[in-house]
Structure formats: C-alpha cells, structure tokens
Amino acid sequence: MDNLTHSLVGAVLGQAGLKKKTGLAMPALIIGANLPDVDAACFFWLEGTEHLGFRRGITHGPPALVILPLILAALLWGFDRWQEKRGKRPEGRRPVHFGWLYGLSFIGALSHPLFDWLNVYGIRFFEPFSSQWFYGDTLFIIDVWLWAMLIVSVWWSLRAEKKGGNWTKPAWVGIAAALAYIAMNWAITQYVDILAKSNEPYGSQVIVSPVPVYFWERERIIQMYDGEWISNEWNGADFDYGFKHSQAVQCVIPDLSDDRLLNSQLDAFLFWSRAPFAERAEDGSVILRDARFYDPRARDRFSIALPDVKCEELTAE
Structure with missing residues (x-):
C-alpha cells in the first residue's frame, strides 16, 4: 500500500492505546509501519526495471522485520537521551522504555507486509529464505475509502483526547471498520473470481x-x-x-x-x-x-x- 496508509495504520494503533506504553511510542509505530519501504532507496543504484525485482523483498522478510525495528528503537532511545542531555526533553513525554520501543517498532513494521499483501503487486513474505510471491488481490494500492476511515478515526480519537474523554474508543471503532472493509473487499474478490472462472x-x-x-x-x-x-x-x-x-x-x-x-x-x-x-x-x-x-x-x-x-x-x- 501507499505510505500514507501505512502511516495511518501506525497512528491508529497508537491512538488505540499503545502510545501509553512508552515515550516516543507514536514515532515508533508510524515510522515502524513504513520501515520496510527503505528498499525504495534502490532507485539510486538500480536502473530501468531492475527495481521491480528488488522491491517488496529482502526488507519485507523475517530478518529485516527483526533488525529494522531494533535499529529504529535504538535511534529513538538515543534521541531521547540526547534531548535530555541538552535539557530539551519535553516535560510531558512519558519515560522511554527501550523494550517497549522495540516492541512497538516491531508491531508497526509487521503491519507493513500484511497491508502490502492486499494488492496485486505482490510481496515476498519469506525473503531471503524463499523468493515466492504472494498476492492478496483485495485492495487497490491506494484506497481512498481506507484513508477516510483511518483519518476520521485518528482525528476523532485526538479530539476526544484533547477534551479528556475516552480517546481509545474512536481508534478501535476505526480499526474495526477498516478490518470489516478489508474483509468485504476480500469477499468481493473471491466472488468475482468464481464468476470469472465460470463465465466465458x-x-x-x-x-x-x-x-x-x-x-x-x-x-x-x-x-x-x-x-x-x-x-x-x-x-x-x-x-x-x-x-x-x-x-x-x-x-x-x-x-x-x-x-x-x-x-x-x-x-x-x-x-x-x-x-x-x-x-x-x-x-x-x-x-x-x-x-x-x-x-x-x-x-x-x-x-x-x-x-x-x-x-x-x-x-x-
């Protein structure tokens, strides 16, 4: 999926309550949800169609999903320490727990290949152990309806938080709506697949x-x-x-x-x-x-x- 979708997924997970676990939780979730797309840097050294065979592979596989969140957690933890030494650490920031930073970075990164699988471009879940492509054929790579659901739920949650209300509920409503929408689209694809194979x-x-x-x-x-x-x-x-x-x-x-x-x-x-x-x-x-x-x-x-x-x-x- 596009990077706005990945970022919104990280944001809604944070607003569902995960951001209470540690300071810098939202950056861990949002950046983590985009981490596997570091392979986009291949455009600097690959030419023509070579990038097609490189994308959605090694940085989306199991080793990367373990290592990349660890690097992100270390950078965020170091940033917090650096701000503290300079006396610029925000007073309202929760204490930073490295274990939770890594866990949230991992959750964000794990959401990325799951959403990438949903379209026809495909993803290699098990690279470098296997180069098999997997295709979900469920959503178009940019889905404006999914954008709307996630944007509204994050905005609603932030608004409720500002007013001192129950701010996790809107996020959970958004997550439930998004999952229902994805399930509905998967069902449409399966139905049309049956029709397509049974009609000339x-x-x-x-x-x-x-x-x-x-x-x-x-x-x-x-x-x-x-x-x-x-x-x-x-x-x-x-x-x-x-x-x-x-x-x-x-x-x-x-x-x-x-x-x-x-x-x-x-x-x-x-x-x-x-x-x-x-x-x-x-x-x-x-x-x-x-x-x-x-x-x-x-x-x-x-x-x-x-x-x-x-x-x-x-x-x-």
Missing part, C-alpha cells in the same frame, strides 16, 4: 484485480490458451465485454534462452511479472509488459523493450 471466455489463468475508487468493481484479467492476455471489468453486476488487451497486437513471448536477451533488466522483469505478455512496438519489435499494469497512459513504467526481437504475432488455437 475461459482461460488458463485468471487474476481478479481491484480498481481505484470503485471498490465494488474488479478487473478480470485472463490468459487465453494461446498465451494472449485479455481483460474486462466487473461493475458489481455484470462483466463489461469490451476486452482491453485485445486492442494491442500481442506477440509470441520470445525464446528467452537467446543470448541477445540475457541481461539483468529482463531477469528482474520476469522475476517480478505475474502476467507477462509481449506487445508489438511501432517498429515491429517486441515490448514485454505485465497485464496487471497495462495502461496506455503510463506504459513505460512496467515494461521492457526488446528492440532486437521481431514480433511474431499470436495465432488462435
């Missing part, structure tokens, strides 16, 4: 992908038996039979053992891709894309060009 056209693989804003709708992405990928949308009642990917001239995926294709960009793309397909470029060469992220307005972000490979068009079986 039939294919060898079906992916049910959430769409932005309209949480009750889904995109059905189907791999046909000849290798072609097509997609259409379920609007909450019926499938729209205008197929998106059939508008592109798709090609046979080239022989990847060809020495011309051995490069880190291609390896990273194929390692990450869940629904790879080859499309004909204007010059007749091949562009590899992923059907989950096929968007004519932003095609280059999730694609790799193979200029030395000529498109061999798919033929219906």
